Amino acid sequence: MGQTIIVQDLRKRYGDVHAVDGVSFSVEQGEFFGILGPNGAGKTTTLEIIEGLRQADAGTVEVLGMSPWPRNPRLLPKIGVQLQASSFFERLTAREQIRTFASLYGIPARKADEMLTVVGLEDKAGTQSEKLSGGQAQRLSIACALVHDPEVLFLDEPSASLDPQARRNLWDLLRSINSTGRTVVLTTHYLDEAESLCDRVAIMDHGKILELGPPAALVRGLDSATHISLATGVVAVAAAQELAGPDATVTDDGVSLTIATRTPAPVLAELAERNLLTGIQVRGATLEDVFLHLTGREYRA
Amino acid sequence: MSPFRSLSRAMLLGFVRDKTSVFFTILFPLMFLVLFGALLTNQGVSKSKIIQVGPVAVLDQSQGLGEILDITRRNDLAAAQEEVRQGDFVAVVRQEGDRYQLFYTAADQVRAGTVRGVFGQLIGQANAAGVPQRFTLEAEQVEDKSLKVIQYVTPGLLSWAISMGATFGAAMTLVTWRQKKTLRRLRLAPVRTTTVVSARVGASVAIALVQTAIFLGVASLPMFGLRLSDYWWMCIPMVIAGTLVFMAIGMVAGGVAKTSEAAAGIANLIVLPMAFLSGTFFPLDAAPAWVRTVSNIFPMKHLNEGMLDVMVRGQGPASILPELGIILGFGLVIGLIAVLLFRWDDV
Known part of the structure; x- marks a missing residue:
């Protein structure tokens, strides 16, 4: 498997702000790669440099063996970019939008209409893009990015401002796009999105990559506590502490009593013996804990 | 469809479906024409x-x-x-x-x-x-033997209408496309910048020619009584040249402005005073000499003059060549400024 994207020591400054401060990574062909971080972490700038929309101050980028800067007409047909704002032509219907974009790549209208079906918008084809819902507009913009069958697809915060149902639909769509062998790179500030979709995730903050790897590996590598929650009142705090042992921390917020422990098995066994498993919740570490661990602060999108 | 054709089509559809632009580009100037025509050719039957x-x-x-x-x-x-x-x-x-x-x-x-x-x-x-x-x-x-009012007003209002349409069309497209990142999206497609620009020019010229046709059609109705001279069709190159120069002005406005409201303001600030000072609504013959001198620095003045010459003064095709040259010269200079001010992105 070849490397589709190679980024080396990328740097970009805006005034005194180091938006991107020495970023290096590479993306394998067919991989689903995520760049995760809070707003202002430098994700979008990194992505824009890779897409060829911005020039880096230093460092090199190679996409499919070519340099994206300056504007490279040989590379452009091979990449598809879905931008943060839905960058449509004003007052055109969904079908007119995608046909217009298709024509820019020399793709016939018939194929454009097919792509509308792929993203499930065939019954909205005659609707003006301004009147589509957030999720529909997002799917249309992905369809417009895919209409020329690119090898690499870039998505910048695709699920921002979508309702939960639309997000799930979008995830299914993105998985199916990736399963056809296309390389997908996305930025997100949703931890669950990165965890659910990406083969590998780069966690960014303040323009630097803090950690890079498969989400599961990052979480496992954390060696963090497992949280076991019960309804308040089922067992007293002191009793819970005794039951869990001195290494565990027990908190009670008035609704749930939570035991955080690195050895959940004996605790669960003990709870089972006392027949207290009803309504119990067990949560392992997530990327959120990884972020907390890396930065020392709570993750806030 | 070729990128040029599909982009022009997209822009024209966007224009036609925007009731506000259609109103201000086509109906609004026509209202002025009707107003001038009705006020100045009173058909009273009293003694x-x-x-x-x-x-x-x-x-x-x-x-x-x-x-x-x-x-x-x-x-x-x-x-x-x-x-x-x-x-x-x-x-x-x-x-x-x-x-x-x-x-x-x-x-x-x-x-x-x-x-x-x-x-x-x-x-x-x-x-x-x-x-x-x-x-x-x-x-x-008793007045000097200048033109009948409708004869004078039609070419002036037409050049004003075309200037407004071209300026606003270019300025608004530039700002909204930049804001909505449509420009970026185009930059990421393998389409030449010249194709995008010429599609916009093509759409604007098409709109201007439709404006001209409607305008002349209405003014020629018996109730207004416009009589075109033999070489009126020479106004077509004038209309095209005028569209180009005012699109360049619109590009400058759109290059400076960050929001579409600001772009509209700047465009109005340029076009409206220029229209008055160029003798679009009433002749400058009575204006002070300095106003007449100053008016020469406005492309609309030359557009007006050229249009009057060929549409109603009955001058030959060659008569507009100097004005045409001046307008295109303006277009070139302003176009260069527009290129310098052009930005793909807000940041």
């Missing part, structure tokens, strides 16, 4: 007020003229002419031997025409009574 200076035989001898004419007597011809100019009366008439002199206003075309007709008839009758023909009628307009 025509005229002044008689000294004895005028045909009036004194005729019966029943009171139905059509409301005659006032005055002694001073110059003062009477001034009253006509002020719009209080339609015409002054006097007799000097066998010559009748009629001084009429151009501000009230319909009544002035009635009065001329009446006198023509009266003198015809007087001549028929005695052979050989003794009496002659000289009819003269």
Whole structure:
């Protein structure tokens, strides 16, 4: 498997702000790669440099063996970019939008209409893009990015401002796009999105990559506590502490009593013996804990 | 479809479906035309007020003229002419031997025409009574012999309409496309910048030609009575050149502005005063000399002049070449400034 994207020591400054401060990574062909971080972490700038929309101050980028800067007409047909704002032509219907974009790549209208079906918008084809819902507009913009069958697809915060149902639909769509062998790179500030979709995730903050790897590996590598929650009142705090042992921390917020422990098995066994498993919740570490661990602060999108 | 055609189509559809732009580009200037046309060619049927200076035989001898004419007597011809100019009366008439002199206003075309007709008839009758023909009628307009109002107003309003359409079209497209990242999206597609620009130019020129057709069509209706001269079609290159120069102005406005509201403001700030100072709505003949000198730095002035020359003054095709050259020169300079100010992105 070849490397589709190679980024080396990328740097970009805006005034005194180091938006991107020495970023290096590479993306394998067919991989689903995520760049995760809070707003202002430098994700979008990194992505824009890779897409060829911005020039880096230093460092090199190679996409499919070519340099994206300056504007490279040989590379452009091979990449598809879905931008943060839905960058449509004003007052055109969904079908007119995608046909217009298709024509820019020399793709016939018939194929454009097919792509509308792929993203499930065939019954909205005659609707003006301004009147589509957030999720529909997002799917249309992905369809417009895919209409020329690119090898690499870039998505910048695709699920921002979508309702939960639309997000799930979008995830299914993105998985199916990736399963056809296309390389997908996305930025997100949703931890669950990165965890659910990406083969590998780069966690960014303040323009630097803090950690890079498969989400599961990052979480496992954390060696963090497992949280076991019960309804308040089922067992007293002191009793819970005794039951869990001195290494565990027990908190009670008035609704749930939570035991955080690195050895959940004996605790669960003990709870089972006392027949207290009803309504119990067990949560392992997530990327959120990884972020907390890396930065020392709570993750806030 | 080629990228050029599909982009032009996208822009035209976007324009046609935007009721506000259609209103301001096509209907709004047309409203001005209707307003000017209606106000200045009053088709009233009330009596025509005229002044008689000294004895005028045909009036004194005729019966029943009171139905059509409301005659006032005055002694001073110059003062009477001034009253006509002020719009209080339609015409002054006097007799000097066998010559009748009629001084009429151009501000009230319909009544002035009635009065001329009446006198023509009266003198015809007087001549028929005695052979050989003794009496002659000289009819003269009190204003200078410039153009009829509709003749003057149509080319001016048309060049204003085209300037507005082109400026706003270019400025708005640039700003909204930059804001909505459509420009970025185009930059990421393998399409040449020149294709995008020429598609926008093509769409604007098409809109301008439709504007011209509608405008001339309405002005030529009998109620407005525009009479085009033989070489009126030479206004087409003028319209195209005007569209180009004002698109460049719109690109400058759109390059400076960050929001579409600001772009609209800047465009208005440029086009509206320029329209007044270029003699678009009324002639500059009465304006101070410095205003007339200053007006030469505005491309709209040259657009107006060229349009007047070929549409109503009846000048030949070659007459517009200097104006055309000046306009295209403006377009080149402003276009270069627009290129320097062009930004793909807000940041």
